Amino acid sequence: MIVEGDEKMDDIILVQPVRIIQQDSSDYGEWEREILAYRQEFLEKGDSINGSRGLHHYEAIEGWLEQIRDCAFDNNSYIGVPVTTFLALRKESGRAEGIPHIVGNIEIRHRLNPALEELGGHIGYSVRPSERRKGYAVRMLRETLAFARGLGLERVMLDCDADNT
Numbered sequence: 001m002i003v004e005g006d007e008k009m010d011d012i013i014l015v016q017p018v019r020i021i022q023q024d025s026s027d028y029g030e031w032e033r034e035i036l037a038y039r040q041e042f043l044e045k046g047d048s049i050n051g052s053r054g055l056h057h058y059e060a061i062e063g064w065l066e067q068i069r070d071c072a073f074d075n076n077s078y079i080g081v082p083v084t085t086f087l088a089l090r091k092e093s094g095r096a097e098g099i100p101h102i103v104g105n106i107e108i109r110h111r112l113n114p115a116l117e118e119l120g121g122h123i124g125y126s127v128r129p130s131e132r133r134k135g136y137a138v139r140m141l142r143e144t145l146a147f148a149r150g151l152g153l154e155r156v157m158l159d160c161d162a163d164n165t
């Protein structure tokens, strides 16, 4: 994920977990540990994991991945509109092997319905507590806006609770 003028940009990349995590692959267990550690950091802080397709509900990633897959389709029973869910990954410097570190998650709902117009909008996102205030959310959003343009969206709606710092 590289944007001109942002020298830190090239250290993170947005990926779709359902495309890179296969249940029969040798690194499935490592992905599961990393994702559950990511989830745990939010739970310990008492934060919800906005824009994660409900990761906080899952103690194993199988069901979570299944929900992400189901939500890719229109009229799905969870949210009713197609959703694409991304993880933001950072390749650790000096770590040649192993899966990258997860810094955040972001999801885009491809269109609004009356419920999303009222609450949620097109895009929800979170950065893990230990990685906040480093500009990751700005960069994740920028990349997701490019994805939104690819979907044909000229405007997107984001919302925020009035008491969310």
Ligand SMILES: CC(C)(COP(=O)(O)OP(=O)(O)OC[C@H]1O[C@@H](n2cnc3c(N)ncnc32)[C@H](O)[C@@H]1OP(=O)(O)O)[C@@H](O)C(=O)NCCC(=O)NCCS
Binding pocket: 047, 048, 049, 050, 051, 123, 124, 125, 126, 127, 128, 131, 132, 133, 134, 135, 136, 137, 138, 139, 159, 160, 164, 165
């Ligand atoms: C909101 C959230 C995604 C921001 O992530 P982040 O990576 O820390 O954000 P960034 O470092 O990219 O900062 C984005 C901007 O917000 C400001 N900001 C971020 N956290 C802030 C805080 N706690 N207090 C004041 N300003 C803050 C930054 O200064 C920056 O402003 P700037 O662009 O004018 O410099 C993160 O705090 C989070 O995950 N919160 C819980 C989930 C949530 O609230 N999601 C949003 C609703 S869907």
